[in-house]
Amino acid sequence: MAKSRTQFICQNCGTVHARWAGKCDGCGEWNTLIEEGTSSGIGAGPQTGRKARAGRAVTLTTLSGEIEDAPRIITGIGELDRATGGGFVRGSALLVGGDPGIGKSTLLTQAAAALASRGHRIVYVSGEEAVAQIRLRAQRLGVAETPVELAAETNVEDILATISDGKRPDLVILDSIQTLWTDMADSAPGTVTQVRAAAQAMIRYAKSKGAAIVLVGHVTKEGQIAGPRVVEHMVDGVLYFEGEGGHHYRILRTVKNRFGPTDEIGVFEMGDKGLREVPNPSELFLGERSEKAPGAAVFAGMEGTRPVLVEIQALVAPSPLGTPRRAVVGWDSARLSMVLAVLEAHCGVRFAQHDVYLNIAGGYRISEPAADLAVAAALVSSLTGLALPADCVYFGEISLSGAVRPVAHAGSRLKEAEKLGFTQAAMPPGNEEPSGAMASRVFRPESLADLVARIAG
Ligand code: TYD
Ligand code: MG
Secondary structure (H helix, E strand, O other): OOOOOEEEEEOOOOOEEOOOOOEOOOOOOEOOEEEEEOOOOOOOOOOOOOOOOOOOOOOHHHHOOOOOOOOEEOOOOHHHHHHHOOOEEOOOEEEEEEOOOOOHHHHHHHHHHHHHOOOOOEEEEEOOOOHHHHHHHHHHOOOOOOOOEEEOOOEHHHHHHHHOOOOOOOEEEEEOHHHOEOOOOOOOOOOHHHHHHHHHHHHHHHHHHOOEEEEEEEOOOOOOOOOHHHHOOOOOEEEEEEOOOOOOEEEEEEEEEOOOOOOOEEEEEEEOOEEEEOOOHHHHHHOOOOOOOOOEEEEEEEEOOEEEEEEEEEEEEEOOOOOOOEEEEOOOHHHHHHHHHHHHHHHOOOOOOEEEEEEEHHHOOOOOHHHHHHHHHHHHHHHHOOOOOOOEEEOOEEOOOOEEEOOOOHHHHHHHHHHOOOOEEEOOOOOOOOOOOOHHHEEOOOEHHHHHHHHHO
């Protein structure tokens, strides 16, 4: 029997500490360390009485005949299938993380119903809600008549016994990982040790039986229960479900995928009958557009392989303060400072006496440097009070010397813009010559100063 000792584990990142501390060395979070006993089953050294068993190595070529089912389980919910890279993969584990209340259970109930109605065996295990509550949600979603199997269980051994009954399930949904506990670990449910051990047991089941499993994980801020990050490295794919307060749309973002591309997004809108797919997100983010107002520029962005048009809004106003304000929502504030500095240093545009506010419409978040040109256009437009043409899109990265640098996927960006009725573009000269209807109305500034001259000129 291994000697039992206690250790302190960060509930945010899982770093193990020998002593309690206020701040975790691993991730820098405060008050996230919780005392946990080491489990008897995991990491406790070799167990007595177990003999090594010889495994079987196979060659790749012999495998093609061995896999009888289609390896992917396609839900038919296009935005979900896109984010998973073409459907759930048999024998794999997927983590769906997100803030409490964002709609994870809703999304997975809809996916479960879609699959079950097409003859797949789907088991929905909920540790958070009673079966009656899940049924209420299903009624609201209009899918109460589908043969999804529901179980309200939290013990991993019980769950395994339940789902091993009858035909092998195609998909098992575990909602949520923080409620699971296994007999193999002796910490409380929701602690890092339990969450890891329970996830490990379920993943082992998925791999050995060829079922797909989905683990739901709540993102936690307080560190009282373990976050989804502690299982990210164990699973084959990680999706985060995100949304901004006050907006109805939700984005399912792929951050890890062993079987497909990352950087993909699926876009949904939460309504009173559940999540609705938004196949054309640009329309959503451009919906609130105010034409003819200075300070607004449309950025032709990319999310993975998918073009997304969003409006960037800037407000530059005279400042009563000695140190003017710079406030950003939806973009990187360091990047804003850089664009402001380049405008000041190379284009003679002065912001020193002005407050600068930058906002991305619809609560959307942009991480691409390709937005630099659109941001600069919006800033100059607001400062000069001159509205930008309403039918023009902007994209391009700006270097510290003020040059406009080429970006990836220029063709897709232009095509999306054309599709939505835009007829002009400002884009980097380094990108290939545009074709199509827009070709004759493209402005290709060599430097940011050229763009400023065009707007102010
Ligand atoms: P839920 O899926 O329970 O969130 P999570 O599992 O991520 O914690 O979604 C909860 C929220 O979604 C709740 O605030 C109610 C809202 N909702 C709708 O607006 N419409 C619906 O049809 C459903 C089922 C939920
Ligand atoms: Mg839920």
